[in-house]
Amino acid sequence: MNVAVVGASSSGLYTSILLKRKHPDWGVFVFDRNTRPGRKLCATGNGHCNVLNRDLSANYFNNVPFMETMVEKYPYSRLEETLHSWGILTFSMGSLVYPLTYSATAYTTFLYNYAMSLGVVFQFSENVDSYEADKQITLYTETGKRKFDKVIFATGGKSQKSLGSDGSMFDVFEQHGYHTTSLFPGLCPIKVSERVKPLSGLRHKAKVSAYANGNLIYEETGEVLFKADGLSGIAIFNAQRVISRLSGAPKVTIFLDLFPDYSVADLNKLFEIARKANPGMFLDAIMEKPWKQYLFGSFEIVDESELSSLAKRLKNLSFHYAGSYGFEFSQVTLGGVPLSDLDEHFAGKKEKNVIFVGETLDIDGKCGGYNLSWCLMSALQVVEGL
Ligand SMILES: Cc1cc2nc3c(=O)[nH]c(=O)nc-3n(C[C@H](O)[C@H](O)[C@H](O)COP(=O)(O)OP(=O)(O)OC[C@H]3O[C@@H](n4cnc5c(N)ncnc54)[C@H](O)[C@@H]3O)c2cc1C
Incomplete structure (x- = not known):
């Protein structure tokens, strides 16, 4: 034979x-x-x-x-x-x-x-x-x-x-x-509509939640990598694999919780402690510099209302799915x-x-x-x- x-x-x-x-x-x-x-x-x-x-x-x-x-x-x-x-x-x-x-x-x-x-x-x-x-x-x-x-x-x-x-x-x-x-294409980075270029190259642990037309379709916590026009990392790959199989081109939104181990209240308390200890530098203790530009549009001045909602924002960043990176970047x-x-x-x-x-x-x-x-x-x- x-x-x-x-x-x-x-x-x-x-x-x-x-x-x-x-x-x-x-x-x-x-x-x-x-x-x-x-x-x-x-x-x-x-x-x-x-x-x-x-x-x-x-x-x-x-x-x-x-x-x-x-x-x-x-x-x-x-x-x-x-x-x-x-x-x-x-x-x-x-x-x-x-x-x-x-x-x-x-x-x-x-x-x-x-x-x-x-x-x-x-x-x-x-x-x-x-x-x-x-x-x-x-x-x-x-x-x-x-x-x-x-x-x-x-x-x-x-x-x-x-x-x-x-x-x-x-x-x-x-x-x-x-x-x-x-x-x-399956298991590959995704493109998002938001202008994430300032975050390009950063990595952050996050709970990734993907919603299609408002329904949760995938959730996983892992390291997210920010690209010039999209998101990558294992949790994103796995979410993309589920998104790829959706029929009827639903509206897909990815939510990132950058501090999944903390509640909003806990984060607010922590931020308050750091702010009291060092008002001029407390943001630098929370996030890398490009985040300030992404979240507040500036590296420096942040007004009080933005600060009070910071914890909530960091736990609920939303990105609109704009396609995958395609077969050339897919693992399977x-x-x-x-x-x-x-x-x-x-x-x-x-x-x-x-x-x-x-x-x-x-x-x-x-x-x-x-x-x-x-x-x-x-x-x-x-x-x-x-
Ligand atoms: C970057 C990357 C990382 C990955 N990491 C992991 C991981 O850590 N764990 C995991 O489980 N999976 C991982 N995967 C997925 C895994 O590699 C694939 O699922 C697996 O290799 C599929 O094996 P296969 O032999 O069926 O196909 P392939 O590995 O694609 O092999 C097919 C082979 O057939 C040959 N071939 C095709 N057509 C012809 C032809 N007409 N004539 C002659 N030869 C031909 C090709 O040259 C190729 O060598 C990863 C994939 C990528 C791209």
């Missing part, structure tokens, strides 16, 4: 290792258009690779009913055990799990070298343009055509195309009758090949020897190791069926 895996990043590496461990006598050939494996994997977790999350719940993914069955079958312990059985050591920071090397590059290199040691054959700089499905599957690349018994597409979505996946394969899948769902693509076109092991209902894994499928998770968890879960599910 000869199997081709198209895509040598997270899910392609996981799948090829699992496959070769299960069937050492099968030929497993991995193709990638990039010149080296796992370019996106190397960029994960700010270069540290947040590989899993101990708090694995279906609620952190789209398609919750389907993910409930997957999480029951592949709970965190099973995913961790799988990596451990390959010799990969991990550690956790809170619920976030990283490789012990704390290096996405070292993790990628480990997977690649381990796959090669098992006998997986890699071919880089090989772009798969199309395929034909008959008794065998013919892959067409720029250098010619190759026949395989099965093909597994681990070609990702269309986020950050400089790292390899540009979404072009979805056109090919559509030509074969797959009903690719609409694609949206929302949408993909729908599960309804596939059997339980993600093989085409009409093309039994064409299989899909990872981000190519219409499953995505929030920030925190959930998308790489999905890559591993889906690879386990694919290989179970082979």
Whole structure:
């Protein structure tokens, strides 16, 4: 049996290792258009690779009913055990799990070298343009055509195309009758209508609350990064992922509570103490200088009425959503090949020897190791069926 895996990043590496461990006598050939494996994997977790999350719940993914069955079958312990059985050591920071090397590059290199040691054959700089499905599957690349018994597409979505996946394969899948769902950028910074340029570069802990037409749709506390025309940070990414899926273009407002651990009354008391102690400098003890310009339009003079409402304002800053930063800045693509076109092991209902894994499928998770968890879960599910 000869199997081709198209895509040598997270899910392609996981799948090829699992496959070769299960069937050492099968030929497993991995193709990638990039010149080296796992370019996106190397960029994960700010270069540290947040590989899993101990708090694995279906609620952190789209398609919750389907993910409930997957999480029951592949709970965190099973995913961790799988990596451990390959010799990969991990550690956790809170619920976030990283490789012990704390290096996405070292993790990628480990997977690649381990796959090669098992006998997986890699071919880089090989772009798969199309395929034909008959008794065998013919892959067409720029250098010619190759026949395989099965093909597994681990070609990702269309986020950050400089790292390899540009979404072009979805056109090919559509030509074969797959009903690719609409694609949206997920987990990315957002643009806001307000003029936040003075805050550009600042970071602040905040409770982020996103409302659509007045209804709360997402809430999370985390560090918010201010950009020249928008907001970023994990809580914002997660809110954006929810906003992206809203239909009917509702009016979306993001509220930031910059002091979620204090009530307005507590903050007022604290401000009063600081003001009495040092009237000329108390604002500098509360916030970085650019905030003064943003809130009061000036660095210096602040009148009494503005000061009395300061605590309330800092706990309820509102920003109007004006779009996302797009696929080029998104960590994951929302949408993909729908599960309804596939059997339980993600093989085409009409093309039994064409299989899909990872981000190519219409499953995505929030920030925190959930998308790489999905890559591993889906690879386990694919290989179970082979
Ligand atoms: C900056 C960044 C940080 C992230 N951090 C995390 C994190 O810490 N934790 C987490 O869980 N998730 C994280 N993610 C998300 C995670 O990286 C992805 O969900 C995951 O890599 C998807 O894996 P994949 O193998 O399915 O697809 P991809 O990683 O996109 O890989 C697809 C591969 O297929 C190749 N390919 C595509 N089309 C073709 C073709 N026609 N011919 C040949 N080759 C082709 C591409 O070159 C690519 O190598 C992050 C994403 C980004 C962008």
